[in-house]
Amino acid sequence: MKAISSAETQADIDRRRGRFVPWFIAAFFISFMLPLIAFTVLAFRHAPSEVTAQAYEKGLAYNNALDAEAAQEGLGWKVNGAFRDGVYRVSASDRGVAMEDARVEVWFVHPSVKTNDRHAVLTHSGRGIYEAKIDLPVRAGWSAHVTVEDHGQQLQTRYIFEN
Numbered sequence: 001m002k003a004i005s006s007a008e009t010q011a012d013i014d015r016r017r018g019r020f021v022p023w024f025i026a027a028f029f030i031s032f033m034l035p036l037i038a039f040t041v042l043a044f045r046h047a048p049s050e051v052t053a054q055a056y057e058k059g060l061a062y063n064n065a066l067d068a069e070a071a072q073e074g075l076g077w078k079v080n081g082a083f084r085d086g087v088y089r090v091s092a093s094d095r096g097v098a099m100e101d102a103r104v105e106v107w108f109v110h111p112s113v114k115t116n117d118r119h120a121v122l123t124h125s126g127r128g129i130y131e132a133k134i135d136l137p138v139r140a141g142w143s144a145h146v147t148v149e150d151h152g153q154q155l156q157t158r159y160i161f162e163n
Contacts, residue, residue, distance in 0.1 A: 072154070072155050072156070075094070075153060075155060076094060076095045077092065077093065077094050077095075077099070077148065077155050078091075078092070078093045078096075079091070079092050079093075079146060079148055079155060079157055081106070081144055081146050081157075081159045082159075082161070083134075083142075083144065083161045083163060086133055086134065086135065087131055087132070087133050087134070088106055088108075088120065088122070088131065088132055088134050088144065089129060089130070089131040090104050090106070090122055090129070090130045090131070090146055090148070091128055091129050091130075092104065092128050092130065092148050092150075093128050094150070098127050098128025098129075099128050099148070099150055100124065100128065101124075101150060101151075102124075102130070102148050102149060102150040103121070103148070103149045103150070104121070104122040104124075104130040104146065104147070104148050104149075105119070105120070105121050105122070105146070105147045105149075106119070106120050106122060106132070106134075106144050106145065106146050106147075107119050107144070107145040107147075108120070108134065108136060108142050108143070108144055108145075109142065109143040109144075109145060110138070110140055110142065111140055111141055111142070111143070113138075116136075116137050116138060116140075118134060118135075118136065118137075120132040120134050136163050139162070139163055140162070140163070141160060141161075141162050142160070142161055142162070142163060143158060143159070143160055144158065144159045144160075144161060145157075145158050146158070146159065
């Protein structure tokens, strides 16, 4: 311990010791404020990504989707889809009878790149067969979403295939 000189008073010693106290207090608050400000800036610059748009409303309407699925199963329609040699074919029948006047659409959904998605309206080629030539831009595991509509009723199904 340093001896007090006769010229140095207790007030001088207290002033020298207290010189650093405001700096310690400022450093304490800054150490909390800087990360808080940094995280706030990050939060506002990077908005949370939305997986499903309007998820709450879609959740409330889920019972409607279940009712539509039950009504679709009650139709008795049989629909099969296949992709071969650049042509997508769908066969559609109603309780074993080929559907001749249906409107058939297919949405080809790429697994990761939305700009690769395609849409086609299939044309009737006879005996309940509907087809369209489709040029899929890349080889991938595609998802074909098929909609068959006939006399105001609709059936939707999905097939997974690789081209």
